[in-house]
Amino acid sequence: MQTTTTQALQPSAVLELLKPITWFPPMWAFLCGVISSGVPIADRWGTALVGIVLAGPLVCATSQAVNDWYDREVDAINEPNRPIPSGRIPGRWGLYIAIAWTVLSLLVAASLGRWVLGAAALGLALAWAYSAPPLRLKQNGWLGCAACGLSYEGLAWITGAAVMLGGALPGPLPLALALLYSVGAHGIMTLNDFKAIKGDSAMGIRSLPVSLGPDRAAVVASAVMAAPQVVVIAILLGEGRPWHALAIAVLLVAQLVMMRRFIAAPVERALWYSGFGVPLFVSGMMVSAFAVRTLG
Numbered sequence: 001m002q003t004t005t006t007q008a009l010q011p012s013a014v015l016e017l018l019k020p021i022t023w024f025p026p027m028w029a030f031l032c033g034v035i036s037s038g039v040p041i042a043d044r045w046g047t048a049l050v051g052i053v054l055a056g057p058l059v060c061a062t063s064q065a066v067n068d069w070y071d072r073e074v075d076a077i078n079e080p081n082r083p084i085p086s087g088r089i090p091g092r093w094g095l096y097i098a099i100a101w102t103v104l105s106l107l108v109a110a111s112l113g114r115w116v117l118g119a120a121a122l123g124l125a126l127a128w129a130y131s132a133p134p135l136r137l138k139q140n141g142w143l144g145c146a147a148c149g150l151s152y153e154g155l156a157w158i159t160g161a162a163v164m165l166g167g168a169l170p171g172p173l174p175l176a177l178a179l180l181y182s183v184g185a186h187g188i189m190t191l192n193d194f195k196a197i198k199g200d201s202a203m204g205i206r207s208l209p210v211s212l213g214p215d216r217a218a219v220v221a222s223a224v225m226a227a228p229q230v231v232v233i234a235i236l237l238g239e240g241r242p243w244h245a246l247a248i249a250v251l252l253v254a255q256l257v258m259m260r261r262f263i264a265a266p267v268e269r270a271l272w273y274s275g276f277g278v279p280l281f282v283s284g285m286m287v288s289a290f291a292v293r294t295l296g
Contacts, residue, residue, distance in 0.1 A: 184228040
């Protein structure tokens with residue numbers, strides 16, 4: 001819990017609350033959507049830049065602020081030096097920042113078209129539903145990771161494509177890829193839960209490492225990351241893009257090799273796999289985006 005409510009609000013603590021390091025996945029997925037649209041970036045570079053800001057420093061940052069506010073008791077166990085439990089974000093400022101960033105995100109999204117606004121609104125709704133009662137989806141590892149995967153990967157991808165298409169909904173192939181990589185991102189989100197097993201267990205949060213045990217959760221996370229990539233490979237082969245399919249297959253084989261090492265010691269190696277295996281997953285996302293672009 002917070003150690004003080006009288007300490008002045010620190011700008012550096014606000015930035016830490018918004019967790020810039022977490023902005024990369026949705027910004028990368030947004031860029032995949034931009035590429036998949038087939039529209040030259042030079043034609044709409046200003047709009048694309050605003051969209052990248054929307055995906056990362058706004059929508060993703062909002063989700064981080066919301067999560068830290070409603071996770072302040074858990075963080076007091078797992079990460080007591082976080083801005084809210086340490087008191088560097090005093091009083092109810094964590095909640096106020098989350099609300100302000102939500103409103104700002106919606107205003108920016110509205111300027112980019114109705115489909116962008118719809119995707120951003122759904123992503124923000126999932127962010128609040130993930131952390132806040134009464135839903136608090138993170139209490140269930142299956143639902144919580146699904147919400148994060150859809151928000152961070154699928155909706156960000158769709159938003160990127162819609163921005164480049166002047167606010168229109170992208171076609172069926174980009175939508176299919178966005179959905180598949182959202183499913184794969186469920187496994188990536190599970191990786192983040194291995195470091196919080198102690199606090200989650202104490203607070204009754206049924207993450208997959210808690211509910212299934214670390215060993216089974218590692219197998220499930222690995223399977224969930226790998227299976228959608230197999231489907232993507234099959235789709236690209238069916239669409240006559242064998243070289244793109246081959247590139248993703250090579251990336252997947254490398255992931256499978258690392259997954260074996262991760263599964264052997266999941267608690268100790270979850271962070272290691274996040275650092276070395278996940279970049280291969282997201283590289284495949286970009287390869288598939290270029291494949292769709294050439295079809296469009």
